[in-house]
Amino acid sequence: xxxxxxxxxxxxxxxxxxxxxxxxxxxxxxxxxxxxxxxxxxxxxxxxxxxxxxxxxxxxxxxxxxxxxxxxxxxxxxxxxxxxxxxxxxxxxxxxxxxxxxxxxxxxxxxxxxx
Amino acid sequence: xxxxxxxxxxxxxxxxxxxxxxxxxxxxxxxxxxxxxxxxxxxxxxxxxxxxxxxxxxxxxxxxxxxxxxxxxxxxxxxxxxxxxxxxxxxxxxxxxxxxxxxxxxxxx
Numbered sequence: 001x002x003x004x005x006x007x008x009x010x011x012x013x014x015x016x017x018x019x020x021x022x023x024x025x026x027x028x029x030x031x032x033x034x035x036x037x038x039x040x041x042x043x044x045x046x047x048x049x050x051x052x053x054x055x056x057x058x059x060x061x062x063x064x065x066x067x068x069x070x071x072x073x074x075x076x077x078x079x080x081x082x083x084x085x086x087x088x089x090x091x092x093x094x095x096x097x098x099x100x101x102x103x104x105x106x107x108x109x110x111x112x113x114x115x
Numbered sequence: 116x117x118x119x120x121x122x123x124x125x126x127x128x129x130x131x132x133x134x135x136x137x138x139x140x141x142x143x144x145x146x147x148x149x150x151x152x153x154x155x156x157x158x159x160x161x162x163x164x165x166x167x168x169x170x171x172x173x174x175x176x177x178x179x180x181x182x183x184x185x186x187x188x189x190x191x192x193x194x195x196x197x198x199x200x201x202x203x204x205x206x207x208x209x210x211x212x213x214x215x216x217x218x219x220x221x222x223x224x
Contacts (some may be wrong), residue, residue, distance in 0.1 A: 041216070092158075104205075105160070106160070
């Protein structure tokens with residue numbers, strides 16, 4: 001089944017404890033991105049990647065890192081999480097580098113709480 | 116300024132009725148996309164309408180785009196309880212895709 005998977009789905013952690021949220025897609029998509037969703041603010045893009053080894057900042061990149069070593073994986077790293085990073089996170093992928101011309105396929109979401 | 120602002124923020128209708136929601140934006144666009152999100156879950160793509168298109172259909176969904184008014188509407192006909200969800204428009208302009216805050220739709224049986 002074609003899908004985007006994220007792990008973990010739920011995570012409660014403490015301030016400053018490094019964490020990684022994994023994202024993997026099995027559709028051979030070139031474009032991948034991370035969003036966070038907060039009440040009243042909609043979805044905001046954190047980082048995106050046009051292809052392997054090519055990443056760029058979205059609208060709210062502060063406090064996050066990403067890497068794209070393989071086409072299928074795009075992990076989101078929080079080196080020192082803070083409570084304002086408590087949010088619902090979504091990974092998405094799209095078939096081509098021209099992300100604006102293509103449908104986004106979303107993962108199921110990761111609900112992160114930072115205490 | 117915000118791209119992709121939906122209106123209304125919330126909508127409550129009876130099963131069988133039609134639901135209409137609107138999306139306004141501020142700049143020229145490449146395309147506009149509509150997504151559905153069931154509570155706390157991932158977004159699911161519904162329809163993509165390009166800037167040179169005026170109307171698209173998919174099953175019970177009808178999307179219109181008026182580039183002169185910089186607005187789009189999503190119509191769900193003959194709504195069902197399963198249509199209860201949040202609906203988001205996403206505006207593709209330049210190399211950015213910007214999501215609006217969504218419309219919460221409640222379909223009462």
